Amino acid sequence: MIRIAIILGSTRPNRNGPQVAQWVLDAASRRGDAEFELIDLREHPLPHLDEPVPPLLGPSVHEHTRAWAERVAPFDGFVIVTPEYNHSAPGVLKNAIDHVFTEWVNKAVGFVSYGVNGGVCAVQQLRLVCGTLGMADVSPEVALSLHTDFENHAHFAPGDHHAVTLNKVLDQLISWSAALAPLRRATAETTLINS
Template identity: 40%
Template sequence: MFTLKIIIASTRPGRKGPAIAAWIQDVVNQHPEFAVELLDLAEINLPFMDEPNHPRLQQYEHEHTKNWSRAIDAADAFIIVTPEYNHGFSAPLKNALDFLAREWAYKPVGLVSYGGIAAGTRAVQLLKPVLTALKLVPLAEAVNIPFFARYLDDQEGFVADETLTRSANDMITELLRWTKALKPMRLA
C-alpha cells in the first residue's frame, strides 16, 4: 500500500478547498492501493519561511518544519487541491513547497484545480515549474473544475458530476502507475 497525501492549498476564510478535498478523498478511497491523509495548510499554519539553512541541507531548527518534513517525507504521492488566485496559485502553497527540498523528490503529484471559467488551469500552469524544480512529477491527467460553486450543495458539500468523477479516477489510476515507477528512485 502507498501513502497518498492530499494537500489543501487555500487558507482563507470561506474557502471551498476542504469540500473539494473531501470529494477527491472519497474517490481515492475507492482505490485500495492508497492510504490517504489530508494535509490542510490552514490547520498546519506554517509561518512565512523562517529556517536559516537551505532546505536541501535538512538542518531544520523549528518544530513546525520538522513536523512538515516528516509529513511530506512519509508520502509516496500527492494530490494538491488548489484554487486560482489572480491567474496564480496561493502564497501559502508556495511557502509550504519552499520549506522543504529532498522530501518532495521523485514523487508524483496529481492536481485538482478550481476556479471560474478557467477552472484553475492558469494556477496549475504556474505551479508545474515549481513542482518540477523540487523533482516532483506533475501528471498530465488532472481534474479542473470550472465554476466550482455550481457543484456545492446546500450544506457546502461538493457534488461532482460524471465527467469530474471520471477525470478523478483517470488521474488516480495514473498516479498509481507513477507511484510504483518512482518508488525505486527514492530507495536508491
C-alpha cells in the same frame, strides 16, 4: 502499499477547498490500490519561509519546519487541491512547498483545481515548481469551474465527467508513485550513508 496525501492548499475563511478535497478523498478511498490521507494546510500553520539556509542544504533549525517535513515525508505521492488566486496558486501553498525539499523529491503529484477558469493557471505554475523539486507531475488534471461545478459559487456539485478524470489522475499517480520507489530508496540510502 503506496501512500498518497491529498493536500488542501487554501486556508481562507469560507473556502470551497474542503468540499473538493473531501470529494477527492471519498473517491480515492473506494480504491484498493493505495492508502489516502487528507492534509489541510490550516492544521499546519507555517510562517513566511524563515529558514537561514535553503531546505536543500538543511537540516532545519525551526521546529515548525521539522514538523512539516515529518508530516509529508512518509508519502509516496500527492494530490494537490488548489484554488486559483489572481492566475496563480495560493501563497500559503507555495510557502508550504518551499519549506522543505528532500521530502518532495522522486514523488509523483497530481492536481485538482478550482476557480473561475477551473484553476488551470494555478496548476501551470505548480507544475513548474514541482518539476524543479524533482517531482513527476501526471498529465491528467481535474479543473473545476466556479460557474458550473458550484451552485451559487459555494455548494460543490461537480459534473459526472470530473469523476472519470479524477480516476485517471489517481491511476497515473499511483502507477508513477510505484515506479519511482526505487529512486526514493536510492536517495534514502545515500542520505543514510552521508549522515
